[in-house]
Amino acid sequence: MCFSPPASGPFERIRARCSVWPVLVLVVALSAGGIAWWLLRIRAGLVGAASTYLRMATFAWKAAGRPQDAALKGFMTNLPPFVHVSNRVFELHGGKLATQFCTDRLGFEGTLFITTNDTLILLEPHGFRLVESGGTAQNN
Numbered sequence: 001m002c003f004s005p006p007a008s009g010p011f012e013r014i015r016a017r018c019s020v021w022p023v024l025v026l027v028v029a030l031s032a033g034g035i036a037w038w039l040l041r042i043r044a045g046l047v048g049a050a051s052t053y054l055r056m057a058t059f060a061w062k063a064a065g066r067p068q069d070a071a072l073k074g075f076m077t078n079l080p081p082f083v084h085v086s087n088r089v090f091e092l093h094g095g096k097l098a099t100q101f102c103t104d105r106l107g108f109e110g111t112l113f114i115t116t117n118d119t120l121i122l123l124e125p126h127g128f129r130l131v132e133s134g135g136t137a138q139n140n
Contacts, residue, residue, distance in 0.1 A: 042107075043107075043108060046106050046107040046108065047106060047112060047122060047131060050103050050105065050106050050112045051112060051114070051120050051131065051132070053080055053082075053083055053103060054083065054101050054102070054103060054112060054113075054114040054120070055114065055118065057079050057083045057100075057101045057114070058100060058101060058114050058116070058118060060075075060078070060079070061075065061100065061101075062116075072085060082103050082104075082105040083101055083102075083103050084101065084102050084103065084104075085100070085101060086099040086100060086101055086102040086113055087099065088102070088113060090113075090121055090128060092121075092130065097115045097119055097121065098115060098116065099113040099114065099115050099121065100114060100115060100116050101113070101114050102114070109124065109125055110122055110123060110124040110125070111123045112131070118132075119132065120132040
């Protein structure tokens with residue numbers, strides 16, 4: 001604990017040491033905040049890259065006439081191996097969203113889904129959230 005000792009004598013070393021702590025705490029706090037921001041930006045970039053693959057798969061699926069069953073299996077051979085067919089249904093705001101494709105290759109624990117109307121849903125261990133809805137970003 002810092003206190004105000006006399007201006008001279010054996011207490012000058014204590015005063016000099018006490019003035020370093022606030023600066024050290026500030027540097028550590030700013031560094032931790034910078035690292036957290038950097039990690040969040042990397043995560044957002046990984047989701048953005050995965051969403052590009054899913055959008056490409058959905059666009060190609062629609063252009064191919066929305067194949068199903070055996071035709072869908074043949075269609076999937078033209079997609080990257082980390083894009084999978086999905087039939088999961090999410091309930092959101094009283095409506096149901098049926099997914100068409102997904103990928104779990106995000107660089108972190110989670111799965112990104114895309115519906116037939118281009119809605120992106122990120123499923124994480126603590127729940128799911130809407131990433132984009134029909135091309136409009138959602139801030140959650």
